[in-house]
Amino acid sequence: MRKFKTESKKLLDLMINSIYTNREIFLRELISNASDAVDKLYFRSLVDETVSINRADLAITVAFDGNGRTVTVSDNGIGMSKDDLDKNLGTIAHSDSFEFKADQAKNTPGEEKGLDDMTDVDIIGQFGVGFYSAFMVGKKVQVVSKAYGSDEGWMWESDGVDGYDLKPAQRETHGTDVIVYLKDNTDDESYDTFATEMGLKNLIKRYSNYVRYPIQMEVTKTRQIEAEEEGETPHWENYTEVETVNSMIPIWKRKGAEVSQEEYDEFYKTDFHDYEAPARTFSVHAEGALTYDALMFVPAHAAYDYYTRDFKKGLALYSANVLIMDKCEELLPDYFSFVRGVVDSADLTLNISRETLQHNSQLRAIARRLEKKIKADLVAYRTDDREGYEKFFENFGRNMKYGIYSSYGAAKGAVADLLLFYSAQQQKLVTLDEYLEAAPEGQNAIYYAVGSSLEHLAKMPIVTTVLAKGHDVLLCPDEVDEFCFMAMMDYNETPLKNVSSEDLGLTTEEEKKEAEEATEKNAGLFDAMTDALAGKVEKVVVSTRVSDAPAVLTCEGPVSLQMAATMKAQMGDAAEGMPPIPVVLEMNPKHVVFEVLQKAQAAGDTDKVASYASILYDQAMLVEGLPIDDPVAFAQKVADLMK
Numbered sequence: 001m002r003k004f005k006t007e008s009k010k011l012l013d014l015m016i017n018s019i020y021t022n023r024e025i026f027l028r029e030l031i032s033n034a035s036d037a038v039d040k041l042y043f044r045s046l047v048d049e050t051v052s053i054n055r056a057d058l059a060i061t062v063a064f065d066g067n068g069r070t071v072t073v074s075d076n077g078i079g080m081s082k083d084d085l086d087k088n089l090g091t092i093a094h095s096d097s098f099e100f101k102a103d104q105a106k107n108t109p110g111e112e113k114g115l116d117d118m119t120d121v122d123i124i125g126q127f128g129v130g131f132y133s134a135f136m137v138g139k140k141v142q143v144v145s146k147a148y149g150s151d152e153g154w155m156w157e158s159d160g161v162d163g164y165d166l167k168p169a170q171r172e173t174h175g176t177d178v179i180v181y182l183k184d185n186t187d188d189e190s191y192d193t194f195a196t197e198m199g200l201k202n203l204i205k206r207y208s209n210y211v212r213y214p215i216q217m218e219v220t221k222t223r224q225i226e227a228e229e230e231g232e233t234p235h236w237e238n239y240t241e242v243e244t245v246n247s248m249i250p251i252w253k254r255k256g257a258e259v260s261q262e263e264y265d266e267f268y269k270t271d272f273h274d275y276e277a278p279a280r281t282f283s284v285h286a287e288g289a290l291t292y293d294a295l296m297f298v299p300a301h302a303a304y305d306y307y308t309r310d311f312k313k314g315l316a317l318y319s320a321n322v323l324i325m326d327k328c329e330e331l332l333p334d335y336f337s338f339v340r341g342v343v344d345s346a347d348l349t350l351n352i353s354r355e356t357l358q359h360n361s362q363l364r365a366i367a368r369r370l371e372k373k374i375k376a377d378l379v380a381y382r383t384d385d386r387e388g389y390e391k392f393f394e395n396f397g398r399n400m401k402y403g404i405y406s407s408y409g410a411a412k413g414a415v416a417d418l419l420l421f422y423s424a425q426q427q428k429l430v431t432l433d434e435y436l437e438a439a440p441e442g443q444n445a446i447y448y449a450v451g452s453s454l455e456h457l458a459k460m461p462i463v464t465t466v467l468a469k470g471h472d473v474l475l476c477p478d479e480v481d482e483f484c485f486m487a488m489m490d491y492n493e494t495p496l497k498n499v500s501s502e503d504l505g506l507t508t509e510e511e512k513k514e515a516e517e518a519t520e521k522n523a524g525l526f527d528a529m530t531d532a533l534a535g536k537v538e539k540v541v542v543s544t545r546v547s548d549a550p551a552v553l554t555c556e557g558p559v560s561l562q563m564a565a566t567m568k569a570q571m572g573d574a575a576e577g578m579p580p581i582p583v584v585l586e587m588n589p590k591h592v593v594f595e596v597l598q599k600a601q602a603a604g605d606t607d608k609v610a611s612y613a614s615i616l617y618d619q620a621m622l623v624e625g626l627p628i629d630d631p632v633a634f635a636q637k638v639a640d641l642m643k
């Protein structure tokens with residue numbers, strides 16, 4: 001028996017137990033090796049006239065024996081001689097494929113050889129370890145191989161512990177069979193699935209679907225046998241057929257013009273498990289320092305778990321047509337997490353297990369380019385198909401707004417211009433740019449109101465007042481809106497102002513002075529009202545802005561009543577410690593109620609002042625769409641008024 005070199009022994013142990021976390025990838029590795037072997041032979045046929053093969057005959061076969069518990073991966077590629085077997089499979093971390101790739105890059109510029117399809121050779125192997133992953137599931141592995149052009153077959157055999165044997169063997173044609181004898185099941189682990197049609201088919205589809213040579217498997221099917229005689233019932237019979245399991249040509253590598261939307265839709269629905277075709281499809285083919293292909297989709301609806309913690313963003317990452325990971329998070333920023341798709345690049349520096357990447361700078365560079373592409377497509381979507389875009393926004397707009405909030409405003413440059421809000425004046429969804437374009441000259445703020453619904457917001461006294469002054473207000477019924485605006489602070493330097501914040505800058509100095517004087521004049525009444533509303537309002541003042549309502553609530557600080565209510569709801573008990581929000585009850589001096597209150601104060605009717613103050617406060621809260629502390633007491637007070 002030939003011994004593995006000592007280092008190799010240690011390495012083998014490391015391989016089997018540590019490098020890969022997922023043992024099912026053994027099939028991916030063996031198929032990738034088979035694909036490399038076929039590719040090498042194909043390449044030889046391109047550069048060597050004496051090698052005559054037909055590309056259409058090149059294939060990989062996967063077979064299994066349920067009783068004997070074996071899985072076999074065969075190819076009719078370049079094969080290995082006795083020396084090759086010794087060198088390639090006896091020395092762990094020796095990759096002949098890597099050397100082949102390096103030589104090919106160095107020595108054979110495609111044009112010189114007149115080989116248009118040189119790029120058609122796409123070697124996957126590079127580390128010289130993939131083969132040994134077979135020992136994660138196999139207690140013994142046999143490799144029967146015959147090198148192209150040789151008439152000697154050889155078998156390499158090992159139990160993955162001490163070493164391997166090499167002996168002559170029979171194989172009809174050039175190529176290799178790798179036979180994995182599955183490990184025995186234990187209480188914790190079962191290897192049975194690797195010797196089933198379903199189990200193998202699923203793995204091929206998952207990891208090797210786009211390997212460029214057909215991966216064939218004998219599959220069992222059922223067919224109906226027609227009744228031969230009348231009265232006899234038709235029956236079913238099983239039969240076997242060789243089927244190509246993988247779809248081979250990665251759709252993302254094909255030029256956009258060659259692929260129909262129906263094909264893209266089908267691919268999307270199958271690979272991303274969606275019943276509906278995507279709303280948008282776009283691709284990137286980049287060449288140069290970093291070569292990659294990407295195909296991306298904007299779904300037509302949000303996935304059922306999209307707005308839950310379980311949702312994982314990311315694009316599928318392939319390297320040389322082989323799946324590296326399902327969801328590569330780094331490829332998508334949070335605010336575009338709804339995008340689905342694939343990225344394929346042979347240039348990525350993979351780590352040895354192909355489970356992660358080594359240099360994230362390459363990935364970051366790709367992510368930056370993809371982000372630009374997504375943005376450009378969404379802008380085009382908005383311009384070309386506004387109705388569709390509005391539907392898209394209904395599905396995913398909240399996520400983009402949340403992206404701004406969760407990045408503390410950092411993402412606003414990337415997405416703020418994509419946002420839509422409902423304009424009270426124009427009665428439709430507008431972008432912030434459209435809002436500003438329609439604003440009267442001299443308006444130096446974007447006004448917005450937050451509340452529970454559009455209908456309710458449109459009727460809010462403060463909204464109607466601002467509208468009456470000729471300024472549009474964005475009505476924001478989404479909880480995240482205010483958080484998003486607070487994080488943004490401004491949009492292209494125009495400040496964003498909540499209409500219920502204290503200073504809207506819509507009052508003239510004269511109006512302000514008048515209101516201040518009136519507040520002072522009514523100090524007695526307002527003090528009494530403030531006392532009656534202790535703990536609820538900071539002060540009562542004469543308002544400069546309410547036009548119809550008797551009173552309105554505003555906030556002195558940056559946090560509005562709605563925001564405080566949302567925070568309270570989200571924080572639960574922890575909200576107890578939150579500092580109170582400085583709320584101001586603004587009285588409309590032109591409203592008849594104001595006069596009634598003044599009279600009650602003059603008559604010394606403190607009960608009436610207190611009771612009316614409480615009713616006005618509760619009313620204003622209800623108008624804001626916020627709950628009141630004691631609805632029963634409020635109803636009683638209103639009923640008393642009717643007596």
Ligand SMILES: Nc1ncnc2c1ncn2[C@@H]1O[C@H](COP(=O)(O)OP(=O)(O)OP(=O)(O)O)[C@@H](O)[C@H]1O
Binds near residue numbers: 132
């Ligand atoms: N089916 C095969 N036909 C011909 N040669 C093979 C086959 N399988 C493996 N080899 C040879 O054995 C070498 C080692 O294979 P192994 O899978 O360990 O590494 P690799 O494919 O080169 O790299 P990686 O670890 O990145 O997969 C390959 O480089 C190749 O030369």
